Amino acid sequence: MPKFVVQKHKARSLHYDFRLEIGGVLKSWAIPKGPSLNPKDKRLAVEVEDHAISYMHFEGEIPEGQYGAGEVIIWDRGDYTFDNNKSVPVPVEEQYNNGVIEIELKGEKLKGKFRLIRTRWREKTQKWLLIKEYDKFISYKDILKEKPGSIVSIRRIK
Numbered sequence: 001m002p003k004f005v006v007q008k009h010k011a012r013s014l015h016y017d018f019r020l021e022i023g024g025v026l027k028s029w030a031i032p033k034g035p036s037l038n039p040k041d042k043r044l045a046v047e048v049e050d051h052a053i054s055y056m057h058f059e060g061e062i063p064e065g066q067y068g069a070g071e072v073i074i075w076d077r078g079d080y081t082f083d084n085n086k087s088v089p090v091p092v093e094e095q096y097n098n099g100v101i102e103i104e105l106k107g108e109k110l111k112g113k114f115r116l117i118r119t120r121w122r123e124k125t126q127k128w129l130l131i132k133e134y135d136k137f138i139s140y141k142d143i144l145k146e147k148p149g150s151i152v153s154i155r156r157i158k
C-alpha cells in the first residue's frame with residue numbers, strides 16, 4: 001500500500017509538509033496552517049518539489065545554510081488508499097494529473113477520507129486545498145494542538 005507522511009517543519013516559519021507516495025516519488029505540499037479533521041476547514045497546500053520515498057523517514061535538523069534549515073519531526077505517517085470503494089478506481093497518478101485527489105488516510109492522527117483540490121492551473125506555484133471529507137473520523141478539536149509531537153520519538157518543536 002502507498003504511504004503518506006506529514007512532517008512538521010520549523011524553517012523560517014512553521015508549516016506542515018504533506019507528502020504522498022505517487023508514481024515512485026513523494027509528491028509534496030507545504031501546508032502553512034497544517035491539516036485539519038474539521039470538514040469545514042479548507043487548508044491551503046502549496047505544491048513543492050518532489051522528494052525521494054526514503055525522505056518519509058527523515059526527522060532531525062536541517063543544518064543552517066541549507067534550504068529549509070530548521071527542525072523536522074515526523075508528525076504523522078501511514079498507509080493510504082485511493083480506490084474510495086469505486087468499482088473502477090482511478091489511479092492516484094491520474095487523480096493528481098486531474099487536480100482532484102480523493103484518498104483515505106490510515107495514519108495515527110489523520111484518518112479517514114480527504115480530498116486535495118488544485119485551485120489555480122496557470123500559476124507557476126500550484127495551490128491546492130486539503131479538505132477532510134465527512135466520515136466517522138471528522139473532529140472539531142484542533143488535532144495540531146492536541147497531538148503536537150512526533151509519532152516516532154519524543155521530539156517536539158518548540
Ligand code: MN
Nearest residue numbers: 009017030068
Ligand atoms: Mn518544509
